[in-house]
Amino acid sequence: MESDTSKINCQIILDLLIEKGIYDIVYSPGSRNAPLLIGINARKEFRTYRCFDERTAGFLALGIAVSRQKPVVLCCTSGTALYNYAPAVAEAYYQNIPLILLTADRPIEWIDQDDSQTLIQPGAIDNIVKKSFDIPEDSTFSQDSKWFVNRTVNEAINLATSKLKGPVHINVRLSDPLSQLISKSNNDNVRAVELIEDHTLTENSYRKLSELLVNKKILIVAGFMLPDFKLNKSLLKLIQLPNVKVCCETLSNLHLPGNPYAVDRIFNIVDLSSDKNKICEELKPDIVISIGGALVSRKLKEFIRNYAPEEVWTLGNTRMGVDCFKSLTRHIDVDPSRFFMGICKYLNKWQLNNENSKAVPEYNKFWERLYDHSVKRDVLFFDQYSTWSELIALRYVLNHIPEKYNLFLSNGTPVRYGQLFTERIPHAVYSNRGVSGIEGTNATALGVSCAFNGNTLLITGDLSFGYDTGVLGHYRLNKRLKIIIINNRGGGIFRFINTTRNLECREEMFCADPDIPVKGLADAFKWDYYRAEKMSELESEFTKFIDSKKKGILEIVVDPTLSSQQLIDYFTKKHIVEL
Secondary structure (H helix, E strand, O other): OOEEEEOOHHHHHHHHHOOOOOEEEEEEOOOOOOHHHHHHHHHOOOOOEEEEHHHHHHHHHHHHHHHHHHOEEEOOOOOOOHHHHHHHHHHHHHHHEOOOOEEEOOHHHOOOOOOOOOOOOOOOOOOHHOOOOOOOOOOEEEEEEEHHHHHHHHHHHHHHHOOOOEEEEEEEEEOOOOOEEEEOOOOOOOOOOOEEEEHHHHHHHHHHHHHHHHOEEEEEEEEEOOOOOHHHHHHHHHOOOOEEEEEEEEHHHHOOOOOOOOHHHHHHHHOOOOOHHHHHHHHOEEEEEEEEOOOOOHHHHHHHOOOOOOEEEEEOOOOOOOOOOOOEEEEEOOOHHHHHHHHHEEEEEEHHHHOOOOOOOOOOHHHHOOOOOOOOHHHHHHOOOOOHHHHHHHHHHHHHOOOOOEEEEOHHHHHHHHHOOOOOOOEEOOOOOOOOOOOHHHHHHHHHHHOOOOEEEEEEEEEHHHHHHHHHHHOOOOOOOOEEEEEOOOOHHHHOOHHHHHHHHOHHHOOOOOOOOOHHHHHHHOEEEEOOOOHHHHHHHHHHHOOOOOOOEEEEEEHHHHHHHHHHHHHHHOOOOOO
């Protein structure tokens, strides 16, 4: 049996190249790239071309790529070798030729330490490649490390060969020993991600994709998105199929029946059930189709990662390299509304005409039964837990927002409660979830309000509100913006999460009560001010606050310790109808 390199990162990279049908490699001998060369030699699928001079090697690869109209790999050692590729890579960039630069590098801790060949390589030729990628060394390779290499190399190859093609740079960090060998075996760490581009999607493509979904349990997961009428319309058709379930985030801006937003509540009762594993096996989808941006729901992400589906597809409004569920198999670079309309046309027909049409799983109904149980569980819980807290207050607020409002949720407490208690979403829901910071919430909500003819409601925490209070006096402010501030004396989430809630320094170092004079600010900037410190006050003040034609601030004051404990109890107490 052929000897292979012992470096797992190199094994994954080379096996993925083969999986993706890339066989031409132009290499230059060197010491640091020894593991790559050993691995290349062990894989007889590769067509290799040796070239000592990297500058010449670059142009040789360019010629092969132009002639074959296929990607070609360039492999070199560390140091200045990469820089010698630059003339050919520049030519490839402006000709839109897909070259894949595979450059060996030293471990990061040795860079710029006056050791041999330790200049900075990542980003060195960023102006003439579509993107650069940096692969860590594999001295302590975990499953997460393998997943990282797999998804990174998939993204690099797919990017090189998509839309306007072009070169990409994969920098591979390698530590000693460089020439250690092992017996070559099948690599079970490789998962190739197929790229399907919009311009290649024909009616026949939709037929074939639809056929893959026949009689499968299909879970559509929707993260944050802007409102999209066409997407909503296409999903309304698709969810009529019994084997299709849509799990929506509150921020998905999808208006669908059956409360698809109650994901966290459903998984909460599943977590508390004595039959959790059995239920999760029933819930486990065959295929996940993911749309939109990052998910708020940790429970949904963990479920899909722990009960991995056969396939995960992402669509055109998700970035190509995103593999949130660690099971990505196909990126279809097409507008989601067009995709769902395309497969809906055929999927129902396939399932009705299929000899095993009775085998179509009633996947949606199983989710509905779990939702019904979550409603019963909430009744039992709130019958016992009615003490004033942020849980009680926000549950009330979220279910009494007028449907024509725009809602803006700050990060931290509000956006997570939005996941729990939104029975229906209003006109549209927004949040700064791109990077999930707590700053800038007031200003972004003001911007939403300026561009919307109706009312906008911002729900924020006191800590987040304190970042840009000057917005209250902005000259473009209108009377259509209303603000609810949850005053829980700082970062309430730190009293809830396991990592910080039991720390002695929690209040001083993490929660950091900002002690903001909300009423004083409201008076100074001439906002109407409302305050609620118990449920009866919230009911009366919220009505006046919403009915007013003036700009207003409603401050909801809660006990921080009781609020965090009540939320912990919500996720841990078994007030549940057994499933």
